[in-house]
Amino acid sequence: MEAIFFLIIIGVVVAGGFLAAFIWAVRSGQYEDDYSPSVRILFDQKKPKKKKDEANSIQDNDTIDKKKEH
Amino acid sequence: MELQRFAYDNRLSRMFLNATMFWGFVGMLVGLTIALELVFPLMSSGIPWLSFGRLRPLHTNAVVFAFVGNGMFTGIYYSTPRLLKTPMYSQTLGKIHFWGWQLIIAAAVFTLPLGFTVGKEYAELEWPIDIAIAIVWIIFGINLIMTMVKRRVKHIYVAIWFYIATFVTVAVLHIVNSINIPVSLFKSYPVYAGIQDALVQWWYGHNAVAFFLTTPYLGLMYYFVPKAANRPIYSYKLSIIHFWALIFLYIWAGPHHLLYSALPDWAQALGVAFSIMLIGPSWGGMLNGLLTLRGAWDKVRESPVLKMFVVGITAYGMATFEGPLLSLKSVNAISHFTDWTIAHVHIGALGWNGMITFGMLYWLLPRLFNTRLYSKKLANTHFWLATSGMLFFAIPLYFAAFTQSLMWKEFTEAGYLRYPNFIETVVQILPMYYLRALGGALYLTGVILLIYNLVMTARSGSFVRFEEDEAPALRTGKISGEKGHRIIESKPVLFTILALIAISIGGLVEFVPMFMVKSNVPTIAAVQPYTPLELHGRDIYVREGCYLCHSQMVRPFRSEVERYGDYSKAGEVVYDHPFQFGSKRTGPDLARAGVQSGPMYKPASWHYNHFLSPQKMVAQSIMPPYPWLIKNDLDISTTNRKIKAMQYLGVPYPEGFADKANAHLQQQAYEIAQNLRDNGIQIEDTKEVIALIAYIHRLGRDIHGGEKVHFSER
Numbered sequence: 001m002e003a004i005f006f007l008i009i010i011g012v013v014v015a016g017g018f019l020a021a022f023i024w025a026v027r028s029g030q031y032e033d034d035y036s037p038s039v040r041i042l043f044d045q046k047k048p049k050k051k052k053d054e055a056n057s058i059q060d061n062d063t064i065d066k067k068k069e070h
Numbered sequence: 071m072e073l074q075r076f077a078y079d080n081r082l083s084r085m086f087l088n089a090t091m092f093w094g095f096v097g098m099l100v101g102l103t104i105a106l107e108l109v110f111p112l113m114s115s116g117i118p119w120l121s122f123g124r125l126r127p128l129h130t131n132a133v134v135f136a137f138v139g140n141g142m143f144t145g146i147y148y149s150t151p152r153l154l155k156t157p158m159y160s161q162t163l164g165k166i167h168f169w170g171w172q173l174i175i176a177a178a179v180f181t182l183p184l185g186f187t188v189g190k191e192y193a194e195l196e197w198p199i200d201i202a203i204a205i206v207w208i209i210f211g212i213n214l215i216m217t218m219v220k221r222r223v224k225h226i227y228v229a230i231w232f233y234i235a236t237f238v239t240v241a242v243l244h245i246v247n248s249i250n251i252p253v254s255l256f257k258s259y260p261v262y263a264g265i266q267d268a269l270v271q272w273w274y275g276h277n278a279v280a281f282f283l284t285t286p287y288l289g290l291m292y293y294f295v296p297k298a299a300n301r302p303i304y305s306y307k308l309s310i311i312h313f314w315a316l317i318f319l320y321i322w323a324g325p326h327h328l329l330y331s332a333l334p335d336w337a338q339a340l341g342v343a344f345s346i347m348l349i350g351p352s353w354g355g356m357l358n359g360l361l362t363l364r365g366a367w368d369k370v371r372e373s374p375v376l377k378m379f380v381v382g383i384t385a386y387g388m389a390t391f392e393g394p395l396l397s398l399k400s401v402n403a404i405s406h407f408t409d410w411t412i413a414h415v416h417i418g419a420l421g422w423n424g425m426i427t428f429g430m431l432y433w434l435l436p437r438l439f440n441t442r443l444y445s446k447k448l449a450n451t452h453f454w455l456a457t458s459g460m461l462f463f464a465i466p467l468y469f470a471a472f473t474q475s476l477m478w479k480e481f482t483e484a485g486y487l488r489y490p491n492f493i494e495t496v497v498q499i500l501p502m503y504y505l506r507a508l509g510g511a512l513y514l515t516g517v518i519l520l521i522y523n524l525v526m527t528a529r530s531g532s533f534v535r536f537e538e539d540e541a542p543a544l545r546t547g548k549i550s551g552e553k554g555h556r557i558i559e560s561k562p563v564l565f566t567i568l569a570l571i572a573i574s575i576g577g578l579v580e581f582v583p584m585f586m587v588k589s590n591v592p593t594i595a596a597v598q599p600y601t602p603l604e605l606h607g608r609d610i611y612v613r614e615g616c617y618l619c620h621s622q623m624v625r626p627f628r629s630e631v632e633r634y635g636d637y638s639k640a641g642e643v644v645y646d647h648p649f650q651f652g653s654k655r656t657g658p659d660l661a662r663a664g665v666q667s668g669p670m671y672k673p674a675s676w677h678y679n680h681f682l683s684p685q686k687m688v689a690q691s692i693m694p695p696y697p698w699l700i701k702n703d704l705d706i707s708t709t710n711r712k713i714k715a716m717q718y719l720g721v722p723y724p725e726g727f728a729d730k731a732n733a734h735l736q737q738q739a740y741e742i743a744q745n746l747r748d749n750g751i752q753i754e755d756t757k758e759v760i761a762l763i764a765y766i767h768r769l770g771r772d773i774h775g776g777e778k779v780h781f782s783e784r
Binding site for chain 2 (some may be wrong): 002003004007010011014015017018021022023029030031033034035036038039040041042
């Protein structure tokens with residue numbers, strides 16, 4: 001069953017890589033703020049022209065809501 | 071801080087979006103075709119490239135890698151720049167990725183129906199295409215990572231984490247599982263054999279589901295659901311926790327595909343335990359997605375996009391509940407080899423991947439073309455067609471699976487099998503196969519509506535090539551002005567990781583063959599290598615995709631031992647490159663088809679007539695006829711190379727046997743053909759069917775006191 005040990009080694013290496021990424025993420029402060037990133041993604045889209053934005057907003061509820069907030 | 075202005079380039083998203091629609095239609099059309107072939111077996115009318123065994127790999131590859139693959143790239147190329155506040159690192163790499171990926175799919179469309187296949191599910195593509203996949207995938211990864219390096223926001227949103235995990239893990243999986251020894255341009259043998267090959271394959275297969283169909287789509291969910299609902303994800307904290315938990319747990323669950331097989335028990339138990347644990351992070355994702363819509367269900371009622379997301383996420387929750395359930399040994403004993411597996415994967419594919427893709431496309435395309443959706447009504451119709459199509463697909467198959475499995479296992483009071491004829495159990499569930507085809511047809515109709523709706527939408531608007539945005543530079547400051555390798559140099563960690571990836575790929579390719587070859591030592595003395603004719607027959611078996619309907623793995627249950635013969639052992643398959651356990655029994659198991667005293671044995675003349683017309687031998691059979699096997703001559707020009715490749719892989723043919731192999735082959739073919747002629751069948755020695763019969767008659771023979779093979783004397 002050499003393959004299984006081989007796969008375990010690869011699995012551990014991959015998991016180790018993810019562990020390193022996790023430690024990096026925590027240390028570099030990625031998770032210090034666990035609320036605002038979720039809100040920020042909603043505001044990052046700039047529509048090129050105001051006029052077209054109007055047309056767009058009728059399309060569905062989400063853009064109507066956005067207008068209310070503005 | 072000073073704001074920097076930049077523009078997002080929408081062209082890559084648009085290209086991938088078009089490809090998603092196109093390949094979605096193709097992949098599902100092929101799916102509907104093979105669903106119909108199961109109820110109208112004569113449909114392929116003797117055309118090799120239309121037969122079920124050749125089209126089924128095309129269906130799975132087209133839906134997984136072409137439809138879902140392009141769908142994932144559409145969303146990734148749209149969301150990544152916006153989340154990181156920078157354009158993609160390289161438009162050129164993106165284009166290479168796009169065209170490379172489409173060429174790979176086009177290559178699959180030609181090679182799979184022609185029978186060029188490795189014979190491992192979802193990893194069927196032959197070695198030149200495998201290499202292309204690895205290269206294109208790494209190009210995609212470089213573009214993704216470098217975009218991350220160039221980012222203007224410090225915080226990496228959770229969707230990006232899912233994309234990165236997808237890239238890293240799929241690269242490793244694909245490379246490890248695809249290490250094959252080429253025999254010719256379109257034929258190769260995996261370096262692993264038998265149970266080892268099975269283990270590597272299902273480690274790959276399971277994680278392909280995890281890291282190709284799940285993690286990228288969770289990333290898309292975390293971007294597009296909040297965007298479409300215009301509210302933040304329910305719990306950002308939960309998204310982070312469930313991300314890390316998911317990727318750490320998933321990679322160990324593969325062995326649950328090999329329960330009750332010859333795999334060591336402890337490995338099976340490991341796979342089961344991790345599969346059960348996976349409910350946690352999986353449902354974390356589902357709940358997070360659904361709860362994002364709390365207090366916004368009025369929007370769901372109005373918006374086809376959100377409706378599709380809700381059904382998609384719910385299907386994800388159902389499939390990830392069902393998965394651990396199927397991993398329990400007692401449940402698996404019933405479900406394995408039945409249509410339950412097919413129903414399960416389609417809840418995932420039609421429900422989760424399909425619905426998330428459709429929702430994303432309906433949301434995204436009007437934005438790319440700065441217009442409104444052409445018809446909300448059509449989109450709603452599509453939603454109902456897709457939802458009912460999915461249910462019409464899955465529910466009949468659940469019913470079929472239970473029915474058939476219980477029929478397989480039922481004994482009479484006298485202790486005999488209640489349904490000893492396999493075909494009885496097939497006929498019983500045929501009505502369900504009709505319903506499944508109906509479900510598929512409904513779903514495909516929905517996709518046609520989607521394409522029409524999106525094309526009309528695009529026509530009503532004009533493509534927005536660039537979208538401007540502005541953001542302050544990342545606080546470290548020095549990154550934005552630098553180019554190329556300088557960035558890597560300034561990031562020792564990143565550099566180390568990239569170097570490590572490069573080294574480990576090279577190392578793997580060098581080291582694995584050596585390592586695996588030594589390990590293929592037989593553990594049952596009676597088990598011998600295949601004769602050259604049988605080896606050719608085996609390659610035909612793989613080419614025709616027989617393994618997609620016939621398993622070669624008798625599980626240690628009384629009902630199976632009674633029906634097929636002695637249960638399968640690891641030592642029997644040490645020369646099997648690739649393994650052919652199969653995962654579905656549309657027809658009976660063949661592991662004991664060569665045991666003369668066993669219940670599965672049929673004489674050569676039966677096989678000949680059966681390949682010519684299965685319905686002539688078993689009136690209600692749903693197997694298609696294979697007339698070309700009888701017409702075509704066996705290509706023996708590759709015998710020498712095939713034997714040498716096997717010798718390289720550690721199969722103990724005598725020294726110098728490769729040169730004598732064809733003489734051996736012709737002698738054996740003569741004997742089988744003579745046997746057929748004695749039974750009144752007019753046939754020459756040289757036909758393909760002879761090799762296939764030779765292979766089938768070898769199955770299980772060695773451990774049942776069959777005649778010993780002599781390689782040297784003939």
